[in-house]
Amino acid sequence: MDWDKLRIFHAVAAAGSLTHAGDTLHLSQSAVSRQIRALEESLNTTLFHRHARGLILTEQGELLFDATNAMRRRIDTAAARIRDSEEEVFGELRVTTATGFGTLWLTPRLPTLYAKYPDLKIDLMLEERVLDLPMREADVAIRMKEPSQADLVRRRLMTIRMRLYASPEYLAQRGTPKRMSDLADHRLICQNTASHQVAAGATLVQELLTYDVPSMLTVNNYFGALQAVIAGLGIGVLPDYVIQDFPNIVRVMPDIESAEVPVFLAYPEELRQSKRIAAFRDFVTEEIIAHRKRLQEEKVGA
Structure with missing residues (x-):
């Protein structure tokens, strides 16, 4: 199967529009349309329902989009592992945690992480929904309970009440x-x-x-x-x-x-060697250790 046609199909399915996909791919609408027609002909099926307001995937199109989504995630993972050099930390790190913890604890401490790794690009996703780490909806998660998903590296960070x-x-x-x-x-x-x-x-x-x-x-x-x-x-x-x-x-x-409520940090097994994950994990751990030390000093002072 033509990889280039699959790439174009994925962009069209994600955008729901030939024009928007063409803008993303820097191709004309007609060029995108030709590639989609050629892909449909090679598969002998219809991948999109054409409507005045845009394109909607057919059942066969949904199956192919699931496959291209999985391919994209695997490629993103491979690219991330390749970008992780032995001595540098850079690139995007997608972090998910609950809204309260992210806004009240994590975000105020991020200057320390950026000061050490100025080329890191953090995409912070604050929501109560538990994102699927094995499916690469995020790279690393901090959650208020032990993750139940398989194939995750997990570390208990602390407990809260x-x-x-x-x-x-x-x-x-x-x-x-x-x-x-x-x-x-x-x-x-x-x-x-x-x-x-x-x-x-x-x-x-x-x-x-x-x-x-x-x-x-x-x-x-x-x-x-x-x-x-x-x-x-x-x-x-x-x-x-x-x-x-x-x-x-x-x-x-x-x-x-x-x-007590346990707080866990978790990330996919396949990212175990990621330098970005290691940098974030160590940063969070160091901040928690520093907090515990301050509490001990306050108790002694009292």
Whole structure:
């Protein structure tokens, strides 16, 4: 099968348009159309339904697009491994993690990584959906539970807990709760228990809601919940790592917290030798070690 025709087919299928694919490939629309017709003739099938608003893959076209997607991922992997030299770290690294952890912990620390590897290009994907690493939707992931996908290298980084926090201004105005029953006088800020989140966080929120909380604000990620706490809207259920960079936030009812939540770093087995993965893994590990050291120094100083 003609590889060049497959490349053009993949671009058309991804763009859904001969014109847009031609722009990407630097080919005229007529040249792209000829290549698609030739590919259909060689396969003796129709790959696209033609509509006024664009092109839609037929069932046979979907099968071929799945195959070209797999080919592209394998080629991207091979290219990434080739680009990884023995002494230099450069090129694109696609990192995925949850919105809260990515915005509140990871992003503020990235200057350290870029200072060491200025030619690194990080594509940071913050979402609650767990991306498929073996299928190369991302290169490396940091997740709040151990990945279940096969063929992954995984490392446990640390554990976190969900705890209760409020701003000094809110507590000065509304008072500091001493026991769970005191929540009846406060507004609770948390994720909805039906939203995607770590099980330990949902369990803690469900327990808190048994105390007749009169007012609530639910946010679908911890970054939004933190901003609400800073704004003095109420008492927030937040992961303990947020206080590292927001020391003015006050922990309330320190005996109340969730079960431990493990944090894992994972990447595909085929990227085990990647210098970019190693650089990112070591950077994250060093930041966690530095944090633990600061905590120990604070305990000694106290």
